[in-house]
Amino acid sequence: MYRRFLPEEIWIEKRVANHPFVAEILGRVEAAIPQRFIADIGEEVKKSSVRSGKKVLVLAKQEGKFLKPCPGTQNYVCCGYYFINFATNCDVGCTYCILQGYLNNPYMTVYVNVEDLLAELEKVLSENRSFFYRIGTGELTDSLTLEHLTHYSKKLIPFFLEQPNAVLELKTKTTQVENLLEFHPEGRVVVSWSLNPDELIRTEEPNAPLLAERLEAARRCAETGYLIGFHFDPIIWYPEWREGYRETVRKIFRRIPAEQIVWISLGALRFPREMDRIIRERHSESRLLLAELFPGKDGKFRYFRPLREQMFREMVRWIRGESEKVQIYLCMESPEVWRAAFGENPLQRCGLPRQLDEAAFRCMARLEARPGSVK
Amino acid sequence: MMADLQRQTVALNELDWSDDRFRMSYFRDESHLRSSIGRVGLLHLPLVQVEENGRYRIVSGWRRLMAIRELGWTEVKCSVLPRSADMLEWYRRVLEENLSVRELNLVEKAHVLGCLRGVFRLPEDVVRTEYLPLLGFGRDPLWVARLEKVLEMAPLAQKALAEDRLSWEMIDFLAKLPRADQEAFVDAVLQLGMGKNRQREAALLLSDLSRRIEQSVAEILSGEECRRIVGKQQPAGARQSEFFAWLRRRRYPLFSRLEDAFRQWVRELHLPPNVQIEHSPYFESARGQVVIRFRSAEECEKGVRALAERAASGQLRRLEEFLNPKLQEQI
Numbered sequence: 001m002y003r004r005f006l007p008e009e010i011w012i013e014k015r016v017a018n019h020p021f022v023a024e025i026l027g028r029v030e031a032a033i034p035q036r037f038i039a040d041i042g043e044e045v046k047k048s049s050v051r052s053g054k055k056v057l058v059l060a061k062q063e064g065k066f067l068k069p070c071p072g073t074q075n076y077v078c079c080g081y082y083f084i085n086f087a088t089n090c091d092v093g094c095t096y097c098i099l100q101g102y103l104n105n106p107y108m109t110v111y112v113n114v115e116d117l118l119a120e121l122e123k124v125l126s127e128n129r130s131f132f133y134r135i136g137t138g139e140l141t142d143s144l145t146l147e148h149l150t151h152y153s154k155k156l157i158p159f160f161l162e163q164p165n166a167v168l169e170l171k172t173k174t175t176q177v178e179n180l181l182e183f184h185p186e187g188r189v190v191v192s193w194s195l196n197p198d199e200l201i202r203t204e205e206p207n208a209p210l211l212a213e214r215l216e217a218a219r220r221c222a223e224t225g226y227l228i229g230f231h232f233d234p235i236i237w238y239p240e241w242r243e244g245y246r247e248t249v250r251k252i253f254r255r256i257p258a259e260q261i262v263w264i265s266l267g268a269l270r271f272p273r274e275m276d277r278i279i280r281e282r283h284s285e286s287r288l289l290l291a292e293l294f295p296g297k298d299g300k301f302r303y304f305r306p307l308r309e310q311m312f313r314e315m316v317r318w319i320r321g322e323s324e325k326v327q328i329y330l331c332m333e334s335p336e337v338w339r340a341a342f343g344e345n346p347l348q349r350c351g352l353p354r355q356l357d358e359a360a361f362r363c364m365a366r367l368e369a370r371p372g373s374v375k
Numbered sequence: 376m377m378a379d380l381q382r383q384t385v386a387l388n389e390l391d392w393s394d395d396r397f398r399m400s401y402f403r404d405e406s407h408l409r410s411s412i413g414r415v416g417l418l419h420l421p422l423v424q425v426e427e428n429g430r431y432r433i434v435s436g437w438r439r440l441m442a443i444r445e446l447g448w449t450e451v452k453c454s455v456l457p458r459s460a461d462m463l464e465w466y467r468r469v470l471e472e473n474l475s476v477r478e479l480n481l482v483e484k485a486h487v488l489g490c491l492r493g494v495f496r497l498p499e500d501v502v503r504t505e506y507l508p509l510l511g512f513g514r515d516p517l518w519v520a521r522l523e524k525v526l527e528m529a530p531l532a533q534k535a536l537a538e539d540r541l542s543w544e545m546i547d548f549l550a551k552l553p554r555a556d557q558e559a560f561v562d563a564v565l566q567l568g569m570g571k572n573r574q575r576e577a578a579l580l581l582s583d584l585s586r587r588i589e590q591s592v593a594e595i596l597s598g599e600e601c602r603r604i605v606g607k608q609q610p611a612g613a614r615q616s617e618f619f620a621w622l623r624r625r626r627y628p629l630f631s632r633l634e635d636a637f638r639q640w641v642r643e644l645h646l647p648p649n650v651q652i653e654h655s656p657y658f659e660s661a662r663g664q665v666v667i668r669f670r671s672a673e674e675c676e677k678g679v680r681a682l683a684e685r686a687a688s689g690q691l692r693r694l695e696e697f698l699n700p701k702l703q704e705q706i
Contacts, residue, residue, distance in 0.1 A: 075660075242705070290587045292627045294657035304630050305659055306702045336661045336699065 002174065002209040004148050005091040005108060007057035010035045011044065016061050021112040021150075025059060028149050045105045057149070062086075062111035066120050070139065075297035076332045079265075080353030083139035084121075086111055086152060090142045092173055094205045095283040096234055099140065101275045110146060114155050121159065121166075129165050132357045138171025138192075147176040154179055161188050167360050169229060173208040175217040181224050187364035190262050191221045192229025195252070197244030200236050204286060211248060215255045222260045227363050233267030233331055235311055237291040237303060242314065249318040258323040262363040263356060266315050266341075267331030268308040269293070270300045297334065305337065312341035327359035383455045385423060387444055391430045396494050397466060399473055400438045401482045402537035409442040417443065417451065422469065424456040431455070434462075435469040463495050474509065480537040484510045485525035492523070524550035529557040535565060542571040548578040552592055559593035563601075567618055568611035577622065584626045595625075629702065633658060637697050644685055650678045654697050661698045 007029065014037050016022055026035070038044045041060045066085055072078030087110045088103055111117070125133060137143040137156070147153060153170060157180070160168040169190040170180070180191060193214045201210055209217075222228050230252060235245065252261070269288065271279075273295070279288055292304040302308065312330060319328055329352055330338055339345045346355070421436025433440060434456060443451055456465060470487060473479065479487065491497045491506055503516050512518040524546055525536060532549055535541035541561060549557045560581065564574055585592050595601065604617045624631040641652055651666040667678035685691050 306700045
């Protein structure tokens with residue numbers, strides 16, 4: 001069952017102690033929650049013996065760049081995505097979460113120097129007006145899981161509404177969309193949900209909202225004028241995967257108008273070698289590792305290629321059965337798998353980044369043409 | 376404290392053999408000790424404590440007492456502790472003495488821990504900080520839980536652990552299994568003479584397979600094919616290789632079927648031994664490769680000619696099945 005993250009302790013880097021955003025966040029948590037002032041989260045992590053980190057909220061300064069290109073993975077097709085590193089870690093606790101083995105800081109950390117973030121974005125976007133950016137915040141955290149404490153979306157959305165060459169994607173499994181409903185995004189912002197059938201949510205995403213709850217949140221966002229994205233990532237094989245995913249696809253199109261769905265991505269379960277040990281140790285009941293997984297061209301474990309091709313082919317067929325036009329793409333897959341999934345290689349026409357940009361433009365245009373839309 | 380001790384002759388039938396709370400020796404070969412006592416008698420006296428009912432609880436010297444019982448003695452001189460003795464202190468002394476003359480095996484260490492926790496009710500942190508280092512485990516708290524699991528294991532597994540024929544890394548795996556599964560696994564490990572890395576590999580494959588096909592480890596290992604492989608009159612190495620090939624085929628049926636079909640097809644090409652056709656690792660990409668090894672132009676030409684002939688007769692066309700394989704059934 002989904003419960004909003006409530007910190008048991010808050011650590012504040014001394015250098016941001018007087019930052020107004022810190023005061024804003026502290027104003028939303030119970031006064032009784034202990035606060036600790038620390039020099040630097042990096043140093044704190046090195047000397048700390050506590051590794052759970054799930055109930056500590058760290059308010060820190062981002063010293064490096066906020067905006068980074070998605071690193072992609074060797075020998076697989078990448079979509080040319082950018083992400084904003086505004087927070088790290090996630091409390092949703094999915095069994096397959098790559099962050100378990102990726103981050104060396106185990107604490108929920110929010111970077112509060114939002115003025116630096118916006119300045120950096122402004123500079124990059126204005127200096128490259130001929131380039132269209134798809135920028136997400138859900139790479140190293142769930143985009144909305146701390147929304148009730150940070151209201152980060154209220155700082156990002158107004159900025160992106162003014163940008164002619166960027167679209168913001170907020171990627172989540174949560175239902176924390178109340179703040180989003182205050183805006184009239186008119187297609188400049190994508191809110192997207194990572195989806196799985198309820199059987200898998202219960203076993204592999206036990207702290208996340210159920211499918212119907214996520215779709216209801218998506219419906220509210222669609223009604224407000226957001227573009228909606230869905231990410232079947234990771235798609236997980238289980239004996240009844242066909243029924244589970246087919247029904248999930250049906251439910252999407254029953255709740256969300258197809259013309260507002262900007263893209264649906266498909267990515268089969270994959271993880272670096274060390275995740276195998278982590279999953280076995282931390283989630284011994286999980287059935288994730290029982291399928292046929294082998295090292296791929298980038299060394300990450302993936303489902304046996306013919307198996308995931310079959311899964312992708314079926315998913316594409318089911319989605320196409322609901323909508324001919326919605327943009328479907330594969331995340332981190334090889335050209336061979338693209339061909340098998342779509343029957344041809346759709347990337348020959350133009351590259352994946354361009355296709356996704358065009359999908360965003362098409363959807364924006366449809367929303368702008370909608371009667372009653374705010375101009 | 377030594378004043379507590381009295382030397383006394385005790386009839387063997389006055390010993391309470393059912394009370395093994397302080398026993399520290401398990402899975403040891405008694406034959407050497409027995410013959411030594413038979414030749415020169417008992418030099419070091421067993422230590423016992425008077426019980427409320429007047430019988431004697433064995434504190435130290437289980438092996439010696441079992442040996443003299445088998446030798447047919449009816450009584451033995453013992454050092455006797457009163458009921459009021461500080462037994463934790465005495466147990467610690469016995470433990471230290473044992474450790475100074477021999478290495479305790481894993482099961483014996485588990486019994487020591489069981490006694491400290493179960494009989495003396497010592498808190499976990501005391502055991503961890505004071506006794507684990509003494510037993511050679513540092514202060515790793517995982518060992519407290521792990522040694523407790525050893526005491527619950529099937530006798531065959533305990534024996535294999537004690538004799539160091541089963542890796543301690545198998546404790547956590549075996550502890551999750553019912554005793555019948557533990558016995559079946561350990562039996563296979565021993566029969567196939569698996570080293571520690573192989574044990575780990577087998578445990579992983581079997582536990583995944585067991586969950587995947589919803590059969591117990593014992594059921595899997597008692598299958599006809601498995602029994603045939605394990606029981607073959609062949610060196611352990613050859614049986615091990617066959618066992619793992621069989622296990623992998625069951626664990627990865629889709630991959631194995633394709634791999635077997637590919638190998639069969641390559642065999643049917645009857646290529647010269649210096650020509651090899653390979654698919655990509657795990658069939659992950661649509662790129663295969665042909666390797667021709669040669670030490671002369673003639674060998675090279677032969678290889679190329681052989682391939683050209685197969686190509687001309689259309690035999691290589693089936694490669695497509697292996698470069699872009701499709702599942703025949705819906706999985």
